[in-house]
Amino acid sequence: MKKTINHKAWFFVLPALSLLVVVGIIPLITVVNTSFHDIITPEFKVWVGVEWYREIIRSASFQASFARSLVFSSIILMIEIPLGIAIALSMPKRGIWVPVCLVSMSLPLLVPWNIIPIMWKTLVHYDLGILGQAFVMAGIDFNWKGNWLDTWTLIVLMDVWHWTSLVVLLCYSSLTTIPSAYYQAAAIDGASRWSVFRYIELPKMKSVLMMALLLRFMDSFMIFTEAFGINAGGPINTTTFLAMDLGEEIFAFNYGPSAARSVIYFIIILSVSWAFHTVLNRHKPLHQADGKENREKS
Numbered sequence: 001m002k003k004t005i006n007h008k009a010w011f012f013v014l015p016a017l018s019l020l021v022v023v024g025i026i027p028l029i030t031v032v033n034t035s036f037h038d039i040i041t042p043e044f045k046v047w048v049g050v051e052w053y054r055e056i057i058r059s060a061s062f063q064a065s066f067a068r069s070l071v072f073s074s075i076i077l078m079i080e081i082p083l084g085i086a087i088a089l090s091m092p093k094r095g096i097w098v099p100v101c102l103v104s105m106s107l108p109l110l111v112p113w114n115i116i117p118i119m120w121k122t123l124v125h126y127d128l129g130i131l132g133q134a135f136v137m138a139g140i141d142f143n144w145k146g147n148w149l150d151t152w153t154l155i156v157l158m159d160v161w162h163w164t165s166l167v168v169l170l171c172y173s174s175l176t177t178i179p180s181a182y183y184q185a186a187a188i189d190g191a192s193r194w195s196v197f198r199y200i201e202l203p204k205m206k207s208v209l210m211m212a213l214l215l216r217f218m219d220s221f222m223i224f225t226e227a228f229g230i231n232a233g234g235p236i237n238t239t240t241f242l243a244m245d246l247g248e249e250i251f252a253f254n255y256g257p258s259a260a261r262s263v264i265y266f267i268i269i270l271s272v273s274w275a276f277h278t279v280l281n282r283h284k285p286l287h288q289a290d291g292k293e294n295r296e297k298s
Contacts, residue, residue: 068238080160166216214276
């Protein structure tokens with residue numbers, strides 16, 4: 001049977017494509033063009049080629065900020081992904097506690113980003129905050145203003161509190177789609193809890209876990225508002241991440257270097273996204289791949 005090809009459906013996509021061009025493609029082209037110029041005034045600019053890129057990549061501050069951002073993202077992923085999976089597995093699948101748990105998990109995601117550092121600085125205040133008073137009672141000198149390790153600890157705790165809920169909700173959504181017959185068959189076979197997780201629950205969560213990894217990497221790698229609100233990159237630039245360097249360039253009206261930094265960060269994020277997409281396609285279930293091949297043959 002010959003398949004009829006109809007391109008009229010593209011007309012329904014045109015509004016979305018037009019919006020993408022306006023809010024995405026045109027600004028990106030403008031940023032790339034600006035990165036090759038030295039903006040003296042809005043009316044006068046000088047072509048400098050790849051000078052800004054060469055200067056940024058070779059600078060010690062960029063390399064240090066890149067390393068700090070990479071370490072921070074690695075710490076965040078190693079904590080939030082396993083913790084999110086564990087919380088999702090412990091949540092009830094039915095009953096009155098389901099909406100209570102879902103609402104509780106959603107609350108941290110509703111807090112505005114600029115409010116979060118204020119909340120946490122209040123929590124760790126030695127006189128006003130619950131955590132600060134607990135540290136005092138335990139004899140812990142939690143100096144998040146002057147000790148770089150305490151500052152890192154506070155930023156990590158703040159990010160874990162804010163974004164672990166996203167991982168939980170994604171994992172929980174996939175767990176609820178597993179038919180109960182799978183668990184009944186595992187119980188009949190006498191499968192252990194680890195075997196149930198390894199062969200039933202984890203394969204079902206693979207797609208959402210890849211999505212969670214990508215989203216959390218992108219956001220943690222370009223963290224700015226929360227970390228800047230805690231200690232503005234201090235002490236002594238030990239918590240200065242890539243997005244903070246970009247913010248400093250923008251605040252200084254260095255449009256050429258800031259545009260070049262934006263393009264570099266965009267390439268980094270795009271490369272990681274491509275890697276995640278490749279891994280996700282490589283681990284597609286076998287029945288999905290067979291279905292795709294059958295559709296192509298027909």
